[in-house]
Amino acid sequence: MGMLDGKVALVTGAGSGIGRATALRFAREGARVIVADIAEGDTRSEIERAGGVAMFAQCDVSNPEQVRKAVEDTVGRFGQLDIVVANAGINGVWAPIEELEPEEWDKTLNVNLKGTYLTLHFAVPHLKERKSGSIIIVSSVNGNRTFSTAGSTAYSASKAGQVAIMKMQALELGRHRIRVNAVCPGAIHTHIEQSTKKHDTDKIGLDLIFPKGSPAINGGEGEPDDVADVCLFLASELSRHVSGVEIYVDGGQSLMR
Numbered sequence: 001m002g003m004l005d006g007k008v009a010l011v012t013g014a015g016s017g018i019g020r021a022t023a024l025r026f027a028r029e030g031a032r033v034i035v036a037d038i039a040e041g042d043t044r045s046e047i048e049r050a051g052g053v054a055m056f057a058q059c060d061v062s063n064p065e066q067v068r069k070a071v072e073d074t075v076g077r078f079g080q081l082d083i084v085v086a087n088a089g090i091n092g093v094w095a096p097i098e099e100l101e102p103e104e105w106d107k108t109l110n111v112n113l114k115g116t117y118l119t120l121h122f123a124v125p126h127l128k129e130r131k132s133g134s135i136i137i138v139s140s141v142n143g144n145r146t147f148s149t150a151g152s153t154a155y156s157a158s159k160a161g162q163v164a165i166m167k168m169q170a171l172e173l174g175r176h177r178i179r180v181n182a183v184c185p186g187a188i189h190t191h192i193e194q195s196t197k198k199h200d201t202d203k204i205g206l207d208l209i210f211p212k213g214s215p216a217i218n219g220g221e222g223e224p225d226d227v228a229d230v231c232l233f234l235a236s237e238l239s240r241h242v243s244g245v246e247i248y249v250d251g252g253q254s255l256m257r
């Protein structure tokens with residue numbers, strides 16, 4: 001018996017990295033999974049190859065119409081929605097604030113923060129119908145515990161904003177038996193660097209020198225599966241009395257910064 005048997009889970013940004021690992025993990029535990037992404041990747045086919053059930057929804061999370069359609073298609077196909085992982089995100093442009101252009105700020109905030117709002121906005125009515133549910137927001141150590149990644153002002157602001165959304169919604173949705181939590185990963189080996197544009201971050205002069213040999217687990221570096229397992233805990237009955245918390249998944253590294 002799987003930990004998520006009978007559940008339907010929508011995972012945004014599930015084409016790669018943390019979202020992909022979470023979608024595969026959930027499917028292995030019996031969930032039917034909607035892979036919502038701008039790019040499909042191999043997630044759906046991997047789930048199906050392993051005998052699971054999945055559907056791809058072409059969806060830019062910053063586009064209200066596309067998010068609405070992804071959620072409606074999910075409910076149309078599977079008849080219900082129980083678990084939502086708002087994971088899609090980009091690093092965006094990292095630069096000194098005077099060089100960070102308004103449209104660059106908008107792009108990062110639109111994908112990371114507005115995308116989280118839109119995902120919840122369209123999904124919550126269906127969770128309320130079920131009178132239960134679990135929402136997991138993938139935030140970051142940046143903007144919550146660490147402020148030392150030079151130039152990541154827009155990214156950090158979006159990640160702090162996600163935790164604020166999480167806490168607001170944990171309170172607002174508790175009476176509907178919907179739990180809302182966040183995971184805050186540290187350095188996880190994914191493709192996120194491909195969504196990073198840096199300019200002149202060296203000019204900022206925030207070159208922190210850390211002691212030799214990090215005391216954190218694995219030097220603070222993790223794999224997508226390390227985050228997926230925490231998402232599984234938050235999605236499952238194991239965390240039935242947990243809501244409104246952010247869990248740092250960084251081997252303890254952000255305690256140093």
Ligand SMILES: NC(=O)c1ccc[n+]([C@@H]2O[C@H](COP(=O)([O-])OP(=O)(O)OC[C@H]3O[C@@H](n4cnc5c(N)ncnc54)[C@H](O)[C@@H]3O)[C@@H](O)[C@H]2O)c1
Pocket residue numbers: 012013014015016017018019036037038039059060061062087088089090091111115138139140141184185186187188189190191192193195
């Ligand atoms: N990798 C890390 O070290 C790390 C650390 C902290 C937080 N995070 C967060 O984890 C989340 C997942 O990142 P990842 O590391 O797996 O990166 P990744 O680049 O490997 O995967 C991100 C996925 O999101 C998708 N995506 C990007 N923009 C999208 C949009 N507008 N609409 C829908 N999908 C979109 C991409 O196509 C990709 O499949 C992000 O929110 C990121 O901020 C990652």
